[in-house]
Amino acid sequence: MSRTAAAADQRRRILEATADLVAEQGYQGATIETIVRRAKVGYATFYKNFEDKQQCYLELLDAAYGVTFHRVQRAYDREQEWPDKVAAGLGALFENIVAHPNIGRACLVEALTAGPEAVARHEELLKQFRPLLKPGRELNPRRAELPDTLEDTLTGGVLWVINQRLIGEETKALRSLLPETIEFVLRPYVGEQVAAREAELAASN
Amino acid sequence: MGEEELGPLPAGRHGFSREQVAHNQRERLIAGLATAVAEHGYNAVTITDITKAAAVSRRVFYENFEGKEECFLAAFDVVVAHIHELVAEAVELGPDWPHQALAAAREVLAFLSSEPDLARLCLVESQSAGPAAAKRFRDAVGELVPPLEQGREERSAERPLPPHTEESTIGALVSLAGRKVAAGEAARLEDLLPDVTQFILSPYLGPDEAERLAREPV
Numbered sequence: 001m002s003r004t005a006a007a008a009d010q011r012r013r014i015l016e017a018t019a020d021l022v023a024e025q026g027y028q029g030a031t032i033e034t035i036v037r038r039a040k041v042g043y044a045t046f047y048k049n050f051e052d053k054q055q056c057y058l059e060l061l062d063a064a065y066g067v068t069f070h071r072v073q074r075a076y077d078r079e080q081e082w083p084d085k086v087a088a089g090l091g092a093l094f095e096n097i098v099a100h101p102n103i104g105r106a107c108l109v110e111a112l113t114a115g116p117e118a119v120a121r122h123e124e125l126l127k128q129f130r131p132l133l134k135p136g137r138e139l140n141p142r143r144a145e146l147p148d149t150l151e152d153t154l155t156g157g158v159l160w161v162i163n164q165r166l167i168g169e170e171t172k173a174l175r176s177l178l179p180e181t182i183e184f185v186l187r188p189y190v191g192e193q194v195a196a197r198e199a200e201l202a203a204s205n
Numbered sequence: 206m207g208e209e210e211l212g213p214l215p216a217g218r219h220g221f222s223r224e225q226v227a228h229n230q231r232e233r234l235i236a237g238l239a240t241a242v243a244e245h246g247y248n249a250v251t252i253t254d255i256t257k258a259a260a261v262s263r264r265v266f267y268e269n270f271e272g273k274e275e276c277f278l279a280a281f282d283v284v285v286a287h288i289h290e291l292v293a294e295a296v297e298l299g300p301d302w303p304h305q306a307l308a309a310a311r312e313v314l315a316f317l318s319s320e321p322d323l324a325r326l327c328l329v330e331s332q333s334a335g336p337a338a339a340k341r342f343r344d345a346v347g348e349l350v351p352p353l354e355q356g357r358e359e360r361s362a363e364r365p366l367p368p369h370t371e372e373s374t375i376g377a378l379v380s381l382a383g384r385k386v387a388a389g390e391a392a393r394l395e396d397l398l399p400d401v402t403q404f405i406l407s408p409y410l411g412p413d414e415a416e417r418l419a420r421e422p423v
Contacts, residue, residue, distance in 0.1 A: 027333075112333060112387070113332055115248075142412060147400035150400075153381045153400070154377060156377045156379075160372070160376025164372070181373065184370065
């Protein structure tokens with residue numbers, strides 16, 4: 001392994017160890033000592049990469065959101081119709097959480113406990129989902145009456161459903177919740193009938 | 206010997222019984238904790254911050270609570286009990302389900318707007334105050350599901366709503382409100398009322414009727 005590849009590998013191991021420890025012990029409980037031990041790197045390596053635990057955690061947030069958002073966007077872009085795009089995006093989101101529950105727990109559940117900077121960063125990252133939902137407004141004949149907060153509210157609802165499953169350690173249950181979550185998100189834009197049809201489609205897949 | 210067996214204090218300057226004083230001190234500590242937590246955050250707050258804000262001694266603090274977590278949980282319970290009371294009252298007084306839901310949303314948002322420190326304690330700090338607080342928070346939110354489920358009776362559509370609709374709806378609003386509070390906008394929570402009512406009522410009454418009710422003058 002080249003020197004740059006080794007350095008990148010160490011950095012990745014530190015971020016992974018941070019995700020695991022924050023998921024297991026909470027942000028406050030995770031320490032740099034336990035992180036370096038889990039990542040099998042020295043303190044010097046940690047401090048060469050990060051200033052402190054908070055900076056390391058913020059980079060984990062950025063990296064995890066970056067990867068997740070990219071997958072959601074790719075699934076969304078593959079579909080033609082907006083309701084199908086949203087259904088595919090939510091499907092990709094849920095599958096990503098099911099595949100990486102520790103990262104989900106560390107980044108979604110624990111973000112609110114990791115201090116004001118993490119709260120602010122988390123809020124910024126969540127806003128990335130707004131532009132995926134907003135085109136749905138065009139499909140609503142009563143679009144002028146839709147509240148400005150609709151996208152943030154729906155994002156909050158999905159986040160709540162995910163967080164509760166992560167906290168309850170029943171992340172796989174997200175799969176069975178996917179159809180009705182799709183319906184929940186689509187209903188305000190396209191009405192109950194179209195939303196329910198999309199949910200049935202997802203349930204039969 | 207238990208506190209209650211001591212009987213009233215000799216009628217002194219203040220004329221309160223020992224129990225009344227103790228009760229009052231506990232309430233002051235709870236209020237002091239809310240102030241101190243709003244200022245420093247749960248994780249950074251110290252017993253000294255709390256007793257200073259409450260203007261009572263450390264000794265009195267430890268007579269009432271084992272530590273800051275217990276004090277926090279007591280404060281959290283007081284806030285949640287009040288919110289549940291507001292909801293129960295709205296349900297009891299409202300002429301029908303839509304107006305009950307409307308009044309509940311209005312009263313809860315008005316309360317949280319008028320008490321930004323308590324809103325923060327309940328919606329934001331409870332997430333970082335340890336697993337016991339996080340669990341109480343989830344349970345407290347869960348208790349709002351049954352009154353919302355009553356709205357299913359109002360639906361004209363034959364197809365039932367999916368089973369977790371209420372969980373998602375309440376979760377969406379709690380999450381939205383929590384993020385507003387975290388952003389320092391607790392005092393403006395009340396502005397969300399029309400959006401919130403429309404969002405709550407739509408699945409049950411349809412968007413048109415929900416919109417009409419959301420704009421109905423009080």
